[in-house]
Amino acid sequence: MAERVGSRTDLSQTVFGVTFHSPVLLASGTCGYGQEYADLIPLDDIGGIVTKAVSVEPRVGNPPHRVAETPGGMINAIGLENVGLEVFRNEKLPWLDRALERAQVLVNVVGRSADEYEAVVSGLDAEQGFLGYEINVSCPNVKGGTMFGTDEAVLGGLVRRLRRATERPLVIKLTPNVADVGVFAKICESEGADGLSAINTFPGMVVDIDRRVPLIGNGSGGISGPAILPMGVYATWRVRQSCELPIIGIGGIRNGADAMQYILAGACLVQVGTASFVDPNAAVDVHAGIAAYLERSEVDSLAELVGGLAFPAARK
C-alpha cells in the first residue's frame, strides 16, 4: 500500500456524472435556498445543498405550531411552504449560480399531480446553477389521495414521466412510510431514475395533554433527527440490496460516525438536515468526521468503503 499522507485523504465521490468534492450535502427544507447559510458556513466546503421543495405555484403552508422538539429529534409540518417556480427561477437559482463554485445543487421538487411535478422540471431544465432534481414523493396525490411515494403504480408513472422530461440527474427521495422500501427503489430504477435518496421523515404526532389537542397545527407531522438514524440506515441497506442506483443517505446524521453508518450500508453521499438547526456548522463537522474516520482506518479513498458492510457468516 502506498504511504498515506493525511491531506491526501480523498472524500470525493463521482456520481451522476460529476465529482462531489465532499460527500456531505445539506438536506431539503433545512437550508432554505442556501442564502441564509452562506453567512454562517463556507458552503463550498461541503458537497452541495438540496433546496427547499419547489412547486409550480407558491405554497402558503400550515398553521402554527409547525415545529417542536421530540425525544431525540423534532416534528415538523411546514406544509411545503415555498416561493414557487417563478421566484425560485428568477431570484433563488441565479443566486446559487453566482454564489457556489464547488458545491453542487439539487432542486427538490414537489407537486400535487404528475403534471405539476413535470411543470417544475420543464420550467427549470434550461436554467443554469443546478445539477439535477431530487423528487419529493412524500406528499398526497390529489387524484386518489395516497402519497406518490407509497403507491407502486403511481410512483412508477411519475418517474417515467419525469425521465422523459429531463436528461439531468433524477434522484427520487423515498418515503419510509411503506412496508418494503426496496420494492419502491426497484421501481424507480426500472423507470430510469439516476439515484435514490433514503429517506424522508417518518409520520408522527405529539399530543398536548393540557389542551387535549395535537401540538402541531396540522395535527400530524414528519419526524426527523437522531431518533430516525437506525431506520434511515436500514432503509439505505434495503435499497442497496434491491437495486444498483447510487444512494444518498439521510436521517439523523449528526457527525462523521453517523454518516459512516450510511456509507457502509451503501450510500455514496449523505445529507444533514435537522442537525444544522442544533449547530449550523454540523455539515462541515460531519465532513471533518468522515475524514478523521478515513485517517484512523488508514483508508485513502471514501469510495472504497461505500457498501462495505460485512455480515459475519454465522448471522447471514
Add this chain to the structure above:
Amino acid sequence: MVPVRRQAVLRSSRVVARDTWWMEFDCPEIAETSVAGQFAMLGVGLDTAGTWLLPRPFSVGWTGPGGVAGFLVRTFGAGTRAFTRLAVGDEALVLGPLGQPYVLEPGRSIECVAGGVGLAPFIALAASEAAAGRQVRLIYGERNAEAVFDLDLLRELTGHEPEIYTEDGRMGTMGRVLAGLDPAGDALLLGCGPTPMLRALAEFARTNHRDLQVSVEEHMGCGIGTCQGCVVRSSDGRWVKACVEGPVFPADSLDWTTGG
C-alpha cells in the same frame, strides 16, 4: 448585523426570581451589534455525550462592557431546564443577533410594557435609552411577588426605576400592566410578554389610537429563516416568519383574532 455562531462561555449565572435565572455569556458579536428586541438561539450544540436538544430563542436582555450578553431564562420545559443547569465556565452554542429590533423615533418617549420574562428586551433598552436622555417608562407585571426579577439588580442594570404590577398585589401595584397605561398618552408603546397580554395590549392600542410594537413568541427550528417553522398570521392574511420578519412587529400588522 450578520448573525454569528459561537461557543460562548457562561461568565455568571444567578437566580433572580422563582425559577428564573440571569445568565451572562461572553458574546462579543452580540454585545457589540445587537439592538433591543433582537434575540439569539441558545443551545448546547451537537453534544458528543449524546444529549439532543434543539436550540431555543431568547431575547438579548442586556449587553455590557467586555463583550458580555445577558439573558433572562425562566424554566419551562426540557430546554430551559438544561440551560439554567449550566455552570459558570460551561459553554453554550449561541447564534445571534437575530431578527428585527424595536424601532424608535428620535426624541419620542417610550412606554415599555413587559409581562413575565417579556421583561428581557427592555433591560437593555431602558438602560441605553434612559442614559441617552429619552423619557422611558418601564411597566413590568408578574403573576405574583415571587416571580418578580430581583429589583436591586434590575435597577443596577437599567439605571431606572420600574413600575411593578403583581396580580396578587404583594409587590408594587395590584393588578395588570394595562392599568398603568394612559389612554390619552402619546408615547410609543413597546410590548413583550405572553400572547394574551399582547392581545389585550393590541386592543388597547387600537381603541386608543396608540402606536404599538410587540415582540411575539412562536416555536422556532432554525432561527434564521430557513425552516419556515415560526410563522404568525399577519393582518393581511399571510404567514410571516417570527425569526426574520419579527420577532418585533407593529401590532397593527398582525392578526390578533387567531392563535394562542
